[in-house]
Every structure is written in structure tokens, then in C-alpha cells.
Amino acid sequence: MSLPRPVMRGLLAKRLRFHLPIAFSLSIxxxxxxxxxxxxxxxxxxxxxxKNYDAMxxxxxxxxxxxxxxxxDVEK
Known part of the structure; x- marks a missing residue:
């Protein structure tokens, strides 16, 4: 019995559809x-x-x- 081959086509787009809204909402x-x-x-x-600062x-x-x-010191 062998493992099924992973689906690589469209993997990035599928993961971005999930992670991009999460990233935007967390950044906001x-x-x-x-x-x-x-x-x-x-x-x-x-x-x-x-408010009460006196520079002089x-x-x-x-x-x-x-x-x-x-x-x-200059005296007037």
C-alpha cells in the first residue's frame, strides 16, 4: 500500500486564499x-x-x- 501523491498544482493559490485574509486582519x-x-x-x-510648560x-x-x-548674566 503506497501513499497518494500530493496535489501540488494550485497549492499556493489555495493556501493564500486561507492565509491572506488572516494576515490582513491581524495586521489591522x-x-x-x-x-x-x-x-x-x-x-x-x-x-x-x-499645558503648563514655561520655557523661560x-x-x-x-x-x-x-x-x-x-x-x-546681563543686568538691565
Missing amino acids: VAAIAFKYAVTEPRKQAYADFY KEFNAMKEAGVFESVK
Whole structure:
């Protein structure tokens, strides 16, 4: 008793009809999950940070700490 020969003709097309929709749906689900798990919280964190951010206050704090070498204290 021998095994039947495998059907090779049309095998790729048959497997693609099964696997391609699964691949597309999984990629869409992954993109949506990334958007709501990573991108949206990151945008919210940036918005919260810059809501009360004072650039001049930050600059003066860095100047007082000696971070900048080329900034001189000019009294008015």
C-alpha cells in the first residue's frame, strides 16, 4: 500500500486564499492596538506636559545651573 501523491498544482493559490485574509486582519488589529496602546497615551502625555510648560523658567533654571557656557548674566 503506497501513499497518494500530493496535489501540488494550485497549492499556493489555495493556501493564500486561507492565509491572506488572516494576515490582513491581524495586521489591522495590531495597528489599532498600537494606536490606542502607544500613540494616544504619548500624545496625551505631551499635551499634559506642554499645558503648563514655561520655557523661560526652564531656561533660567538651566542658566543658573551653569549648563550654558555662552550665556552671560546681563543686568538691565
